[in-house]
Amino acid sequence: MNAVAANNQGVSLEVRGLRRTIKGQPILKGIDLTVRRGEIFVIMGPSGSGKSMLLKHIIGLERPDEGEILVEGCSMRAPETMSRYRLAMVFQSAALLSSLSVAENVGLYLCEHRLKPPKEIDRIVAEKLELVGLKGTESLMPNELSGGMQKRVAIARALVIEPQLILYDEPTSELDPLRAVSIGREILALRDRTHATSIIVTHDRDLAFGVADRVAIINEGKILFAGTAEEVHHQPDPVIREFLTVTFKPINHTEQP
Amino acid sequence: MFQNIGEMWLLFWRTLEALPLTWRQRRKVAEQLFEIGNASLLMVCILSLFIGGVIALQTGTRLAERGLASLLGGLVGLSMCEELAPVMMAVLISGRIGSAIAAELGSMQVYQEIDALRTMNINPIHYLVLPRMVAISVALPILVVFSMLVGWAGGALVAAANPEIHVSVAAFFSDLRHAVRMFDISKGLIKSLVFAIVIGTVSCHQGLQTIGGPRGVGRSVTKAVVNAIVLILILDYFLTRFLVYFER
Helix, strand or coil: CCHHHHCCCCCCEEEEEEEEEECCEEEEEEEEEEECCCCEEEEECCCCCCHHHHHHHHHCCCCCCEEEEEECCEECCCHHHHHHCCEEEECCCCCCCCCCCHHHHHHHHHHHCCCCCHHHHHHHHHHHHHHCCCCCCCCCCHHHCCHHHHHHHHHHHHHHCCCCEEEEECCCCCCCHHHHHHHHHHHHHHHHHHCCEEEEEECCHHHHHHHCCEEEEEECCEEEEEECHHHHHCCCCHHHHHHHHCCCCCCCHHHCC | CHHHHHHHHHHHHHHHHCHHHHHHHHHHHHHHHHHHHHHHHHHHHHHHHHHHHHHHHHHHHHHHHCCCHHHHHHHHHHHHHHHHHHHHHHHHHHHHHHHHHHHHHHHHHHCCHHHHHHHCCCCHHHHHHHHHHHHHHHHHHHHHHHHHHHHHHHHHHHHHHCCCCCCCHHHHHHHHHHHCCHHHHHHHHHHHHHHHHHHHHHHHHHHHCCCCCHHHHHHHHHHHHHHHHHHHHHHHHHHHHHHHHHHC
16 A cells, blocks of 8 residues: 555546446536645536536446546456545435444444444444534434435545545535525535544535635536636636625515505 | 346346355344335235145035045145245235346435445345345245145135035145155245345336436336346246156
8 A cells, every 4th residue: 555545545547538428418528637635625517517417426326438537547347446546426415224223323434344344343333423413313214314414424425535635526415505605614624623624515605615625617518617716716717706706685675566 | 128138137146255254244134124024914924824724625516526536635745835835925025026136226226325335345146136136035935835735724614614616624724744855845835036026126126216306206116026027937937847847
């Protein structure tokens, strides 16, 4: 195992010429991007732009037609890469196993891979749940939790893996603004504590510019721009400008008595 | 269709390869066994009692007319253990358990729970398919034995109670013991094991292939039940041919 994997630091990620077509419809049209060790990299874009599909390719749930994904220079297609580096993903829907309790969900990775004895797993589960502010919820079932709590359990489940790369798919969708801010703070705190590399896919502008070290804008399967938040704000591209500045204006506002 | 058959073979083969991991998944196997037993046992008893009774009623009166009522025990015994118990129980389990498996795995697929397992390097075949396949392969032959016994009892009750047939319970079972050999019971058990594998493979495959939302889950459940029943009935013919050949 190399030094990076051994010391629990984040890993670098490189995506080269990633292309994917599903049922004749091109979803990813040659994605190139680089994520540095330990940074929070946000991928923003409108719905249907290919953000979540890109994330699924990075974690290995989908296979690209062309191109490759490199973690610390090792191809994700190589079988040893997944075992050498610890990757975790927090799904948009939380994706907790509905038949398992909160504690069983969080401890599932350790339990199934028999990495720790049961008492140690209980201790780690309690510790991770406390980290995400859900102490004492071990025995609850996922359907007894709110959407925000489910997302935090999903984050705790990812943390148990002690990931070097953690992927968040729309972490603030379906959450009220207060919960969204608390999830954003959670992501920042986790990066500071674990030094893991984080990739966040979102269309929540507040979250993106609140936590990102760098931001990439994706549209129709292509990366339009990648850079710091300030650089993105100064981009003249009309698609980026519209995406960053569009606001809701009530149509009949002036007709109100 | 051929793609589906190929995928099912692959799923079955991968499950076979994972068989040595069964002991590790014993808790889940036990949970599934309890689920199957709990959901089916009462239904198996009711269904089998009436199937045994109907065969005795339909054939008993005709045999009695020809003075052959004493052969009724053997006829009900052989019908139940060679054909009706394995086939009817397989159809019942397809409806009750196969549909439940397809719905559960389908929902897990739709709500990305299976993707979540994959990201944790947990193989869904080891974690989800193996316990269900092992449990159904153990449970169905046991349920078929129950079905045979209850079916025989149903036949004996009808034969004794119906004045047109009028064969005592002792005479019924005496003929049954004479006619039914261990090989006949084994034939039923072999069939039930094959049917269990078919139900498990088809249901798990349909569940894992689910796409779309709740409508997709519904579609998978329907396909799982229909495909399993069709396959069971087709395989029943070929299995019977195969076992008859061995009997010679």
